[in-house]
Amino acid sequence: MKGEPVFREILEKVFEEKAYHFNVRSLSEATGVPSSTVSHSLRPLKEMGAIDISRKGINIKNPKKILLFWCSIRRLEPQVVYRKSLQMPVQEIEGMVPPEAIFTAFTAFKLRFGYVPADYSEVYVYGDAGQFISRFGEPSPPKERCNLIVMEPDMHLKKLGRATLAQIYVDLWNIPAWYAQEFINELDRMT
Numbered sequence: 001m002k003g004e005p006v007f008r009e010i011l012e013k014v015f016e017e018k019a020y021h022f023n024v025r026s027l028s029e030a031t032g033v034p035s036s037t038v039s040h041s042l043r044p045l046k047e048m049g050a051i052d053i054s055r056k057g058i059n060i061k062n063p064k065k066i067l068l069f070w071c072s073i074r075r076l077e078p079q080v081v082y083r084k085s086l087q088m089p090v091q092e093i094e095g096m097v098p099p100e101a102i103f104t105a106f107t108a109f110k111l112r113f114g115y116v117p118a119d120y121s122e123v124y125v126y127g128d129a130g131q132f133i134s135r136f137g138e139p140s141p142p143k144e145r146c147n148l149i150v151m152e153p154d155m156h157l158k159k160l161g162r163a164t165l166a167q168i169y170v171d172l173w174n175i176p177a178w179y180a181q182e183f184i185n186e187l188d189r190m191t
Contacts, residue, residue: 003041005031005156007070011166014063015191023057031156044069064191067166071173081129082150085140093123093148098135101127102153104163104171109183112168118182122146124171126153126163 009030013019024042028035042058045051050065051058060066086093094107103111105124110116125148132150133139140146157167169187172180 002033002037004070004074005033005154006038006041007066008156008160008164008167010060011063011067011070012160012164014060015165020060021057022060027058032159033156067169070166070170074170074174076124076149076151076171076174079151080149081152082132082139082148083142083144083146084132084136084148085144085146086136086148090121090123090147096135097123097125098127098131100131101125101150102157102161102163104151104168105175105180106172106183108163108168109172109187112165116183117186118179120177120179120183122149122175122177124149124151124175126151126157 006027009027010022013022024035024038027033027038031038033041042051042053045066046053048065048069050062050069051060053059090107094103097103103123103125105122106116106120107123107125127150129150129152132148136148157163163171165187169184172183172187
């Protein structure tokens, strides 16, 4: 969805920098998203009372509503560009991932906080499919259960070079594995 970089930018600033005031132009510049798309993305947030929009700019009233809205519209599957079933532990897979890739979900949580609330068996990452094909071989057949899932990053995520706290949360929310909920519960306790 075109508005995802806008939600990521707002939530990064709120959760990680404690900034609650924005304007359309600054969001457009930070994300590379046209001002018209930024304005369109803000409309549902205003309607649900998560933000106020005035001549002075955009004030964030309820960041949790923005986060949960993003969770509800996010879809990982359309972004998946490579899947592979590898017969090795996740720690080994993580060590073999190209350095330009951006970890998300379980691995990003582990790297950010230094622990995991539950064991996990998949590595989710944003990156270039070509790099993963050259490193891990051709993708696995569609029906095969895979433990390396690569998604295409948008330009804003590439520019950041890392998954934000909100991105990690939203990606975990959209992973069907039962243990994803353990990570979400831990993030909820932190915020």
